[in-house]
Amino acid sequence: MSNIMTAENLCLWYGNTQALKSVNIEIPEKSITALIGPSGCGKSTFLKTLNRMNDLIPGVKITGDVSYNGTNIFDPSVDVNELRRDVGMVFQKPNPFPMSIYDNIAYGPRTHGIKNKAKLDDIVEKALRDAAIWDEVKDRLKKNALGLSGGQQQRLCIARALAVKPKVLLMDEPTSALDPISTSRIEELALQLKDEYTIIIVTHNMQQSVRISDNTAFFLLGELVEWGNTERLFSQPNDKRTEDYITGRFG
């Protein structure tokens, strides 16, 4: 399996505070990588760096490389909009736009210039099917998305991210606001999606990481302490700090 993204000596500062300390990691294509660690350890910062969401925060300084398909994403020639189309993001709290279900999904493709109604219909249906929510919403596509349940809203947001045909999906604690049934739907969905997409997920739920991820990366105080095969990491961690964190001795 080849690596779709890699970080090399990635350091990031918010002003004078160093949030990432020389992170080195490889993200294999079409796999699920879970990022774990206590609050403030840098895992969300790392996630947001992968599609340059951190560019929007004033005072951010980044050194080192992140490459996507072999290209350094910080290279001046990189079009950030294109990067974000390929590397999509789903947030912790479902954030549908205050418009119809259909328009939520069609929003991205429209901004990328697709106007043809039949083509948009196809894209919307495929995205909703891929996000395992089509059957629940196919009869009310014109209804406002805010009327959906939390779990449905989150799957809608995943569908919206999928509509622009990304290669990588970044998920920042996508189930932390959801009930157990919605959570297991999203987990099932993530497992289905990895046939086509690469998923990187930040989670505070370690059992979730064990259940769905192929690889797990453990962050602590801005440092990537350890990363590798999930089963190995949770049964025989190499670093004592990893062991202490996953067994609940701190954090």
Add this chain to the structure above:
Amino acid sequence: MRSKFDEQLALLNKEMIEMGALCEEAIAMTAKALSEGDLSLAAKVAPISSEIDHKERDIESRCLKLLLQQQPVARDLRQISAALKMITDMERIGDQAEDIAEIITCLNGRTANESAHIHDMAKETIKMVTKSVDAFVSQDVELAKSVIGLDDTVDNYFISAKNKLIEIIASNPTDGEYALDLLMITKYFERIGDHAVNIAEWVIFSVTGIHKEE
């Protein structure tokens, strides 16, 4: 932060020690009954064996509860799963002590032939069982390895006992049944040693994450 969990793990260790102590007691009693030809002592082994069976059930349900409630990972997961495997071996040790005690009652008060070193063999196996449980409790890989080393001593005792028993049959054919009973007894002691080795191997897995088969 995880005081409840640590408390439960400590209780698990305590029960493992108790089960190990029962195994030692069963073997020691069997060995004594054999060397003294004491049938009443031999009769006391079966109740200990059934106590060991109960202990196995208790520990098993404690482990399952811990898996369910704590969803352990890393060292905790290895410790609990190793305990689950170890109690199967300990339960077999209890059964085999009981089997030996049953054979002793068939010996009609005759004791084991001194030159067959059966008593020495019993002493070694008791040592192996004690050490393997101690190794689990103190998570001591070196101690566990020493148990695995002792298995050769026990195996050698078995071979020399077998040769001695062949001699007995050859020189006194009427003692054939007696010699075969003793052979069964030595075989059971040899098996007990093997179970202690299994326990020691799970201790090593519990600490290092590596089982010898890997």
